[in-house]
Amino acid sequence: MRAMVYRGPYKIRVEEKDIPKIEHPNDAIIRVTTGAICGSDLHLYHGMMPDTRVGTTFGHEFVGVVHQVGSSVQNLIPGDRVMVPFNVYCGSCWFCSRGLYSNCHNVNPNATAVGGIYGYSHTCGGYDGGQAEFVRVPFADVGPSRIPDWMDEEDAVLLTDALPTGYFGAQLGDIVEGDTVVVFGAGPVGLFAAKSAWLMGAGRVIVIDHLDYRLEKARSFAHAETFNFAEYDDIVVHLKKETDYLGADVVIDAVGAEADGNFLQHVTASKLKLQGGSPVALNWAIDSVRKGGTVSVVGAYGPIFSAVKFGDAVNKGLTLRMNQCPVKRQWPRLFEHIRNGYLKPSDLVTHRIPLEHIAEGYHLFSAKLDNVIKPLIISTTA
Amino acid sequence: MTEPATPYMASKKATPESSVALRARIPGWGVDLDPKDRPSFPREQPGIETGAHWKFPDRQPEMQPRERSIEHAMLTPAFGTSAPLKGASGAIRGHAYRRYSEGRAAHWLLLIAADRVDAWENHLKSFATLRPDNPITETGIGSEFSGNGLKSRTGKRVDANHSWLDPVIVAGPWVLAGLGAAAVLRAVRGRP
Numbered sequence: 001m002r003a004m005v006y007r008g009p010y011k012i013r014v015e016e017k018d019i020p021k022i023e024h025p026n027d028a029i030i031r032v033t034t035g036a037i038c039g040s041d042l043h044l045y046h047g048m049m050p051d052t053r054v055g056t057t058f059g060h061e062f063v064g065v066v067h068q069v070g071s072s073v074q075n076l077i078p079g080d081r082v083m084v085p086f087n088v089y090c091g092s093c094w095f096c097s098r099g100l101y102s103n104c105h106n107v108n109p110n111a112t113a114v115g116g117i118y119g120y121s122h123t124c125g126g127y128d129g130g131q132a133e134f135v136r137v138p139f140a141d142v143g144p145s146r147i148p149d150w151m152d153e154e155d156a157v158l159l160t161d162a163l164p165t166g167y168f169g170a171q172l173g174d175i176v177e178g179d180t181v182v183v184f185g186a187g188p189v190g191l192f193a194a195k196s197a198w199l200m201g202a203g204r205v206i207v208i209d210h211l212d213y214r215l216e217k218a219r220s221f222a223h224a225e226t227f228n229f230a231e232y233d234d235i236v237v238h239l240k241k242e243t244d245y246l247g248a249d250v251v252i253d254a255v256g257a258e259a260d261g262n263f264l265q266h267v268t269a270s271k272l273k274l275q276g277g278s279p280v281a282l283n284w285a286i287d288s289v290r291k292g293g294t295v296s297v298v299g300a301y302g303p304i305f306s307a308v309k310f311g312d313a314v315n316k317g318l319t320l321r322m323n324q325c326p327v328k329r330q331w332p333r334l335f336e337h338i339r340n341g342y343l344k345p346s347d348l349v350t351h352r353i354p355l356e357h358i359a360e361g362y363h364l365f366s367a368k369l370d371n372v373i374k375p376l377i378i379s380t381t382a
Numbered sequence: 383m384t385e386p387a388t389p390y391m392a393s394k395k396a397t398p399e400s401s402v403a404l405r406a407r408i409p410g411w412g413v414d415l416d417p418k419d420r421p422s423f424p425r426e427q428p429g430i431e432t433g434a435h436w437k438f439p440d441r442q443p444e445m446q447p448r449e450r451s452i453e454h455a456m457l458t459p460a461f462g463t464s465a466p467l468k469g470a471s472g473a474i475r476g477h478a479y480r481r482y483s484e485g486r487a488a489h490w491l492l493l494i495a496a497d498r499v500d501a502w503e504n505h506l507k508s509f510a511t512l513r514p515d516n517p518i519t520e521t522g523i524g525s526e527f528s529g530n531g532l533k534s535r536t537g538k539r540v541d542a543n544h545s546w547l548d549p550v551i552v553a554g555p556w557v558l559a560g561l562g563a564a565a566v567l568r569a570v571r572g573r574p
Contacts, residue, residue, distance in 0.1 A: 007508075008501030010552045011520035024442040024460050047501075050493035051475060053465035054504040072440065075433060090460065091434030098426040106439060109450035109458045113484050116462075122475075123493070126462030138460045142433045171420050177412070178398050198408045201415040203398040210540045223408050230538035244388040244395055260540045271547050273494050290389070304490045326422060333414070333421045342410030360529075363522030367545070369529035 002380055003057045003132030004358045009047030010366075012359050017057070020128065020136035025072035028140035030082060034157045035130045035377040036061035037358075037365050038086075039187045040300040043257050044121060045362055048273055049302055051110065051122040058119040059377070060086035061160045062130025063153060066140075075141045082144040084137055085327030086161040088116030088127055091142035102324035107138060113303060115324065123303060131358060133381045143328065148335065155338055157376065158188070158345035164330035166192025166254065169298035170200055172321040173250035178203035182239060182248040182288060183224070184281040186214035188348050188374045189298060190254030194222035197250075199342060206242065208235060208284075210260060213371040221347055229261055229284075239288040247290030255281035256299025265307065276302035283309045289318060297322035351375040449479040471500035502555075521552055 003017045020029055038061055044052050066080040076082065089096050089104035095115075096104050107116035108125035116138075119129015128135060137144055147156045166189045175181060181197040183190045186209035197205045206225045207218035215226040227242075229235040240247060257277030258270045261284070269278035277300075285295045286309050295318055313320060337343045350373045353361035361375050388395050404411045414420050439459040446466055450457050467476050474496035482489035508515040518524075525531070535542065 007515055007520050008505065010548065011501075011515065011517065012522075013516075013520045023463060025440045047497060050490045050497065052497055053471075054500050056464045072436075074435065088460075090439050091432030092436055092439060096432055096434070097430065098428050099422065099430045100426065101432075106458050107460045109448060109454055109461045110479070111451050111484055112453040116460075122462070122465070126464050128462065128464040139434070139439070141435065168422065171422060174417055176417065177401065177415060196414075198404070198411050199414045200417075200420070201401075201412045203404070210538065212537050228538055230540045246388040246394065260544075263543050266544055267547070271544065271551060276490075302490075303484065304494075305487070330421045337410065337413070340410065340413075342413065359520055359522035360525035361522065364525040364529045367526075367529075367531070367534070367548075368539075368541070369525060369531055369534040371534070372529075 001133040002355055003128075004059065004355065006044070006052060006054055006056050006058060008054060010045065012045065012362055014356055014358060017132070019134045022068060022070045023136065024138055025070040026139050026141055027070040028066055028073055028076055028137045028144065029068040030062070030064040030084065030130070030135050030137050030144070031067045031381050032062045032064040032130045032133060032135055032379045033381065034063050034153050035059050035379065036157050036162070037131075037361060037375050037377065038161055039189065040120075040256065042362075042366050043300060043302065045366060046258070046270055048257060048270060048277075049121045049123060050304070053122060056119065056121070056126075057128040057132050059129030059131030059135070060118040060120055061157055061162065062118075062135065063147060063156045063160065064130070064135075064379075067134060069140060073140045076144065081147045083147050083156045083160055084118070084130070084144045086117055087143065087324065087327055088118060088125060088138055089142060090139050099326060099329055101326035101328060111303070117324070131355065131377055133355070133379055145328070145331065150339070151335070152346060154346035154349055154376065155344070158348070158374070159331065159334060160327065161325070162188040162348075162374065163192050163334060163343065163345045164327045165189050165298050165325040167196040167330055167334060168323075168325040169193040169252045169254055169296050170196035172296035172298070172323070173197070173252055173294050174319070174321070175200040175202055175250055177201040179249040180204040180206070180243055182206045182208065182251045182285075183254055184208050184252065184285055185254035185299065186211065186218045186226070187254065190252070191218055191222050191348060191373075192345070193252045193254050193298070194218060194224045195343065198223065199337065206239070206248070211368060214373060217348070217373060235261075236284055236287045243290070247288055247293060249290060250294050250296065251285040251289040253281045253285045253295065253297045253299045257301050259299075269306070275306045276304035277306050279306045279308045286313045286316070286318065289316070291316045292318070294319040294321060298325065348374045349376055352378055354378050355380050449476055451479065451484055453483050469500070469503050471496040471503055474499060517552060517556060
């Protein structure tokens with residue numbers, strides 16, 4: 001089969017690999033029809049995530065058709081069209097049995113602090129991902145679901161991570177009616193978080209980024225007020241002024257490890273790998289939320305220490321909430337919202353890139369060229 | 383005297399947009415208003431239905447020794463097999479897993495160091511194959527032309543202050559390696 005393969009920081013190529021085999025009785029092999037590049041894939045691509053091995057295939061956002069199932073699989077048969085949450089999880093450990101699917105303890109021998117994620121380094125379990133023609137999906141009776149007949153394939157692929165994570169980010173904010181919500185980051189997750197904040201009754205939604213084309217999307221897609229932080233000497237002070245010096249009730253960090261806005265933070269994290277992530281957006285979130293407010297973190301950070309302004313969080317009495325999204329718990333409500341027309345995730349798709357050209361796709365997304373927001377990967381088997 | 387700003391008083395000064403206006407302006411405004419009626423609430427729901435039909439999963443056969451965190455009591459029942467440990471990078475990674483817990487900086491810093499060693503091991507190995515690494519095609523730099531590289535970089539983008547480092551990071555080691563190889567060749571040729 002053809003598969004994207006990591007060759008080292010900033011370098012990938014498409015290679016011929018063996019079709020994955022059933023390695024566990026509850027495995028399924030999925031023939032991928034559509035995948036996506038996630039902003040968090042860029043942290044791998046840039047070599048930031050520890051134990052990202054040459055030869056692995058990235059990709060945790062994908063949908064496809066069941067090709068083969070293991071001996072204990074009961075819920076899927078070959079030929080089913082399925083969407084697969086980015087979480088690899090067993091459904092039965094201490095954490096899964098309480099609904100903490102993203103914190104599964106049975107799928108990742110390499111770390112206890114993180115569950116399993118497809119194509120996201122050995123730190124997340126060492127599973128190959130879906131930027132390939134085929135992918136192994138463990139615990140096929142637990143994670144994947146059949147794609148409803150009425151659902152568009154591009155909406156389905158955005159339901160495997162970006163939309164549920166954005167919605168989850170808003171939910172972690174514990175938004176109550178009339179709240180002022182600030183979202184740092186106008187990538188797909190931030191845009192979905194902004195849109196979701198309205199569903200939860202926000203009175204005002206403000207999106208911050210430095211890319212004007214993405215801020216334009218925040219206004220048209222998410223009905224948000226926007227500010228380009230590059231235009232302000234100090235975005236925190238500006239947000240204080242915008243909220244009559246109170247601060248926002250809820251701030252969502254939808255940026256994560258490669259945040260811009262502070263040269264030293266960005267370079268020590270993204271280029272020199274001396275921090276688990278550049279906490280610029282997180283620090284701005286801590287500083288711009290009101291005392292007693294809530295900071296929700298859905299941006300991805302690596303496991304190494306980061307220079308976070310924790311003292312301010314303590315002194316302001318903040319509630320900090322965060323996790324990787326337990327995708328399948330969000331699905332029933334999100335399916336409803338898509339059916340009712342409140343959400344149309346595929347509106348954020350800007351590029352459809354053939355698998356064979358994925359190296360160009362990564363560079364385009366990494367360098368934010370051509371007004372890219374969400375690039376999909378079209379498999380050669382689609 | 384002007385009225386003090388909001389935090390110096392008990393209530394917000396600004397009148398928020400009414401819920402009626404918001405509902406008319408934003409499709410779906412307030413449909414998830416009740417925090418108790420949102421997905422993943424409460425966060426922990428003991429006994430939640432997951433589809434698992436086992437108390438403890440079958441164990442994936444360990445076809446070769448599989449490294450694991452020493453914070454795990456055992457090898458997990460399922461695990462990825464995408465790139466087993468090998469070479470010098472494998473030795474460093476194996477040491478990081480055997481010796482240091484996830485709570486130790488040494489664990490992660492060794493893994494990061496092993497990643498760099500891994501990349502160079504594989505770059506060098508690729509030169510003995512019919513498909514050596516090609517930094518031009520593998521970096522996807524072609525999208526600078528197809529994706530309006532110059533035009534895309536206009537405007538107030540703050541990443542301009544560090545994006546010049548990317549080519550240095552990518553090409554720098556190759557240039558240094560090339561210069562090193564040339565120096566070795568010159569030295570060898572220069573010998574009597």
